[in-house]
Amino acid sequence: MSERTFSMEFFPPKTPEGAAKLRETRRQLAQLKPKFLSVTFGAGGSTRDRTLETVLEIQSEGLAAAPHLSCIGSTRENIGEILKTYKDNGIRHIVALRGDQPSGVADPGEFRYANELVSFIRQETGDWFDIEVAAYPEMHPQARGYREDLLNFQRKVQAGANAAITQYFFNADAYFQFRDECDALGITIPIVPGIMPISNYGQLARFSAMCGAEIPRWLAGKLESYHDDNAAIRAFGLDFITSLCERLLARGAPGLHFYTLNQAGLTTAVWQRLGLS
Numbered sequence: 001m002s003e004r005t006f007s008m009e010f011f012p013p014k015t016p017e018g019a020a021k022l023r024e025t026r027r028q029l030a031q032l033k034p035k036f037l038s039v040t041f042g043a044g045g046s047t048r049d050r051t052l053e054t055v056l057e058i059q060s061e062g063l064a065a066a067p068h069l070s071c072i073g074s075t076r077e078n079i080g081e082i083l084k085t086y087k088d089n090g091i092r093h094i095v096a097l098r099g100d101q102p103s104g105v106a107d108p109g110e111f112r113y114a115n116e117l118v119s120f121i122r123q124e125t126g127d128w129f130d131i132e133v134a135a136y137p138e139m140h141p142q143a144r145g146y147r148e149d150l151l152n153f154q155r156k157v158q159a160g161a162n163a164a165i166t167q168y169f170f171n172a173d174a175y176f177q178f179r180d181e182c183d184a185l186g187i188t189i190p191i192v193p194g195i196m197p198i199s200n201y202g203q204l205a206r207f208s209a210m211c212g213a214e215i216p217r218w219l220a221g222k223l224e225s226y227h228d229d230n231a232a233i234r235a236f237g238l239d240f241i242t243s244l245c246e247r248l249l250a251r252g253a254p255g256l257h258f259y260t261l262n263q264a265g266l267t268t269a270v271w272q273r274l275g276l277s
């Protein structure tokens with residue numbers, strides 16, 4: 001089996017205090033020796049400069065950084081400039097996304113879907129970048145159907161993606177089914193499960209409804225039963241997420257990508273329980 005990839009995701013902080021806190025979070029998480037740290041890109045390019053700053057800071061700390069780049073609402077010129085900046089700064093890894101249109105903005109720009117962005121990156125920069133794309137074991141919320149979504153995922157792979165990171169999910173079977181369907185289509189790139197630690201049920205429920213991640217009924221009921229007892233939610237969530245990760249790795253997942261939400265605690269705890277460091 002090829003080497004597994006364990007990575008972590010952050011969002012670019014908005015304030016100097018947020019930046020200082022993220023530095024401390026990174027200092028703690030760096031000890032776990034993740035393969036790379038990725039930094040999200042706000043809808044419509046709203047975090048363009050902050051994503052770049054954060055990525056360069058990570059790089060200057062001697063860690064591998066992968067900026068996310070979303071294309072909806074952008075022009076080729078704009079995306080070309082961003083790619084050039086990353087290339088000039090020695091960044092070799094990128095997470096290529098369509099993104100979501102900011103509310104109130106109707107113009108989709110010059111890219112409609114992420115496969116067009118992947119093609120553009122390959123056309124402009126050859127094989128300079130390792131390109132990751134998003135995958136949706138439980139189906140993207142705007143997809144016309146499961147099969148269509150799978151074929152759209154295949155388009156991104158055919159356009160030149162090297163690997164994929166999934167939307168988070170709580171049902172391991174959704175991932176195994178998706179992976180089997182990809183195998184059947186001859187898709188061979190690593191599809192790394194995205195892992196969302198559980199810390200705050202209300203926030204998780206809102207976010208999951210938006211991004212199409214299903215919280216199984218029993219799990220929602222269990223988390224609700226703790227009401228405001230955040231310590232109990234975190235303790236149960238830690239057991240649940242660790243066991244999800246164990247199942248995924250035992251059945252061949254090629255690594256894990258943690259959505260850290262800029263917090264070190266739960267990611268570190270899961271990582272240590274899994275014996276990854």
Ligand SMILES: Cc1cc2nc3c(=O)[nH]c(=O)nc-3n(C[C@H](O)[C@H](O)[C@H](O)COP(=O)(O)OP(=O)(O)OC[C@H]3O[C@@H](n4cnc5c(N)ncnc54)[C@H](O)[C@@H]3O)c2cc1C
Pocket residue numbers: 039040041042043044068069070095096097098099100112113114115133134135140141142143144148149150152153155156165166167168194
């Ligand atoms: C790992 C990960 C990281 C993310 N990071 C960010 C981030 O940093 N910033 C951010 O804003 N968002 C981020 N997102 C969210 C993502 O931008 C949204 O889920 C977005 O709605 C879809 O992006 P995509 O790249 O998957 O789009 P696409 O792959 O383009 O798919 C979007 C939808 O269009 C359909 N589709 C795709 N291609 C075609 C086609 N050729 N014809 C017709 N239909 C098509 C798909 O089936 C799907 O329903 C991330 C998601 C994941 C899983």
